[in-house]
Amino acid sequence: MLAAAHDSGAAVALLGGGTDLVPALRSGERVAGVVVALRRVLELRVRGAGADSLTIGAGATYTDLAGWSLSPGLARAARVVGSVQIRNTGTVGGALGSARPAGDLLTFLTAADAEVLTASPRGLDRQPLPRFLADGLAPDALVTAVRLARPGGPQVYLKIGDRQAAYPAVVSCAVLVDRVRHRLTCAIGGVGLLPARMGDAERYARDEVDWSTGTVSPTAARRFGDLVVEAAARITPALPAGPRGSAEYRWHAAGVLAGRAFARCLHVTAPPAGVPGGPAGDSAVGGQP
Amino acid sequence: MTAVAPDGFAAGPTGTGETAGTDGEATGTDGGATGAGGGANGGDGGEAGVGGGETGADGNESYRLNVDGFLRTVNGARLGDSLLTVLRDTLGVTAVKDACEQGRCGACSVLLDGRLAASCTVLAADADGTRVVTVAGLGGAGLARAVRAMFLAEGAVQCGFCTPGFVVAVTDLLTRHPDADEEEIREALAGNICRCTGYGRILAAVRAVQAERSLLRSGDAHSSGQTQRPPDGGPDGG
Known part of the structure; x- marks a missing residue:
């Protein structure tokens, strides 16, 4: 779907929670011929725990993270982002996609050596967060999740x-x-x-x-x-x-x-x-x- | 007469506490997660494809929104429009106020499937299939009535522009945390800006609601208070 939209030549925007994109569309700061709304893609909202890593779907909201006992540090970081309204809608994938220089989650994930998991017509890929942020997301790719180690201390x-x-x-x-x-x-x-x-x-x-x-x-x-x-x-x-x-x-x-x-x-x-x-x-x- | 459809009314506050975690799944009824384009919801609202090939650059497909319990058909809105824009300009729902359009002021706060959100940060077409509750849909009884009454009694309303958003946010807060302390109240209302009151009167109003509600459920301990809470939904007694 995403690839098809991309191939059509239209300007494609991925919509996570909308806290960045929707105001930007309104103000004209961003223009999109096609908006791909991801909120209903339930696979993106999954959070999982492996033996030594945690995987957070790109559709997880700050509110989802704020109550997550497996990563208390990340939960506390998520709790001090924005307002209730923003935390209820803003997503992990949106934080990565928008990549604001002072994005709260980005600082935490950078310290956590996080990896970014993406999907595109070329298949699944994962890369360290700094490289992802430096290269940006390919136009036909989608952030599916972020992975970090289980906390080992304060x-x-x-x-x-x-x-x-x-x-x-x-x-x-x-x-x-x-x-x-x-x-x-x-x-x-x-x-x-x-x-x-x-x-x-x-x-x-x-x-x-x-x-x-x-x-x-x-x-x-x-x-x-x-x-x-x-x-x-x-x-x-x-x-x-x-x-x-x-x-x-x-x-x-x-x-x-x-x-x-x-x-x-x-x-x-x-x-x-x-x-x-x-x-x-x-x-x-x-x-x- | 019943001023508010009981349906939409119950949808708001009760949804907050009990189904917040699963609401997302509940709305994904079309199973169109991978682009089936599910037409069941009206229009092309499935998972994606807002502004697909069959519409012009402006994309004027119609879709439906459940606003305060009424199913409203949206025609003529641009598919990039926010829920706030569609509610006010297309549907004439003025219970949401338009101030900053950047998700910062809270004047346009609504409940989406029971979750507090700024409607200016929500794509209207993406709200197809969710329950949108504005201050007008919170109903005339129970908690929402108490919040409105105490805002008046405590002088928490001056110019009134922020009030609809505040009433939605306070109702949401007290549904989730009836006994929130002052710090929790301040934190929960940080997304709503009031330029008149200095917030002191608003805090007092929230405290007054808590006092009234705890009187109502005094006698029985906490647990019963929480199980009894929802019937906010009753029709407006007038």
């Missing part, structure tokens, strides 16, 4: 921005800990055109965390945040500065969020005597930004 997603219900995050950060493989991954959204992994900070965490207990020293969160600021400043291509804040502001915000998320994922050992308060205060910062 996962924290934080973001900062304007009124959450109405606007995407300005800067977002996901930190995922895998206690089994002694690994911590961190992705930052809203600084580059696509979410970026923070390699240096991840390597620092790998070496710094006491993996037998899951603890870190009180100064580690600050150092982790500093490494993220440095890495954020190197991200290319960068998002142009604009109403979303200056580049410097977003680097700084990335560091603050990363330090906070890091501290929430790991137990901070007691600060050394004579350092009242200390950076452990970071972990006491309560609410969502």
